[in-house]
Every structure is written in C-alpha cells, then in structure tokens.
Amino acid sequence: MKRKIKITFNAPVVLGFAAICFIATLLNYLTNGKSNQMIFMTYHSSLMSPLTYLRLFTHVFGHDGWQHFIGNMAYILLLGPMLEEKHGPMKIIEVIAVTALVTGVINYLFFWNTALCGASGVVFAFILMASFTSFREGEIPITFILVAAIYLGQQVYDGVVLDDNISNMAHVVGGIVGGILGFSLNKRSKYGI
Numbered sequence: 001m002k003r004k005i006k007i008t009f010n011a012p013v014v015l016g017f018a019a020i021c022f023i024a025t026l027l028n029y030l031t032n033g034k035s036n037q038m039i040f041m042t043y044h045s046s047l048m049s050p051l052t053y054l055r056l057f058t059h060v061f062g063h064d065g066w067q068h069f070i071g072n073m074a075y076i077l078l079l080g081p082m083l084e085e086k087h088g089p090m091k092i093i094e095v096i097a098v099t100a101l102v103t104g105v106i107n108y109l110f111f112w113n114t115a116l117c118g119a120s121g122v123v124f125a126f127i128l129m130a131s132f133t134s135f136r137e138g139e140i141p142i143t144f145i146l147v148a149a150i151y152l153g154q155q156v157y158d159g160v161v162l163d164d165n166i167s168n169m170a171h172v173v174g175g176i177v178g179g180i181l182g183f184s185l186n187k188r189s190k191y192g193i
Contacts, residue, residue: 013089014080017061017096018073021119024061025069036062041117042104057097060118065144072119079126086133087185099125099177103170111169121174128178129170132186143177151175
C-alpha cells in the first residue's frame with residue numbers, strides 16, 4: 001500500500017514572517033513606496049511619534065522590491081525551519097525581534113541620513129546562528145569562524161569600498177546578534193536551561 005504524501009506546516013514562525021514580508025512588499029508596490037515609508041522602514045524621525053518606535057521592529061518586514069524580498073526569503077526559508085526546529089518558535093521570535101531592535105536603534109543613532117528596511121539583518125543572524133548547530137561546550141566551531149570571516153568580512157569590505165545603497169551595518173550587526181544568540185542558545189540547550 002502506498003503511503004500518502006502530505007504537505008506539512010512546519011516552522012510556523014518562519015512561514016508567518018515570510019508571509020508578513022510578502023504582504024509588506026506587496027503593499028510597498030501598491031502604494032508606490034508609501035507603506036514602507038510609513039511603517040516598514042526605520043529612519044531618523046521624531047521621538048514624539050509612536051511610529052518611530054514601531055518602525056524599530058517593523059522595518060525587517062519591508063523590502064525595497066521583489067528582488068530584495070526574494071533574496072532575503074531564500075535564506076530565511078532555507079535556514080529558519082532548521083533553527084525553529086532546534087530552538088523553538090518563541091526563541092526565533094526573540095531572535096527576529098532583538099535583531100530588528102538592535103539594527104533599528106543603531107541605524108537611528110548613527111546613520112541619521114539612512115533609511116533601513118528589509119530582513120537582511122535577520123538573514124545574517126540566522127546564518128551565524130546556523131553555524132552553531134553542532135556546538136559543544138569549550139569549543140568554537142570552525143564553521144562559525146569561516147562563516148563569520150566570509151560573510152561579515154565581505155560586509156565590512158563592501159561597507160568601506162562600495163557605495164551601493166545597501167546597509168552593510170544591518171548585515172554586520174545582524175550577524176553579531178546571531179552569533180551571540182546562537183552561542184548562548186546552544187549553550188543553554190546543552191544544560192537544559
């Protein structure tokens with residue numbers, strides 16, 4: 001007897017995140033950029049506006065266009081389910097929220113003339129977190145060192161050499177957040193904390 005193949009709803013947080021990003025990108029397209037400017041992009045704005053604080057989190061949902069969206073979602077959908085299965089949905093929500101907040105605050109404080117949108121910081125957090133999947137106490141995986149050197153090194157280089165309207169700061173900061181959280185989550189999971 002043949003077994004039926006069924007489609008499963010694995011990784012609900014990652015799939016939900018991708019769906020919200022899709023809707024935000026579609027809204028950006030339909031509103032000719034107005035929705036990003038209002039909700040899905042963080043920039044230096046008045047601290048008296050409640051939207052300033054909301055955008056510190058929601059900027060990771062907005063994307064500048066479909067190519068930007070597809071590039072980020074390819075990594076999110078590749079790495080996210082593995083991380084969500086290993087750490088659980090709530091930890092992935094925390095990683096996304098912390099990455100959004102840290103990159104948003106740094107952009108607000110230090111890059112006054114730069115608007116920030118997109119899930120690139122989350123992508124880099126996931127990349128560095130994934131390199132800790134086989135972590136053991138007292139060891140630093142060579143994969144982590146190589147991933148950090150290749151991905152973060154490239155972003156630092158691009159940030160210094162290229163003027164391409166890409167926020168390399170979000171990539172670097174997202175990677176740092178992912179590295180720290182990946183190390184800490186794997187250390188805790190070993191001891192059941």
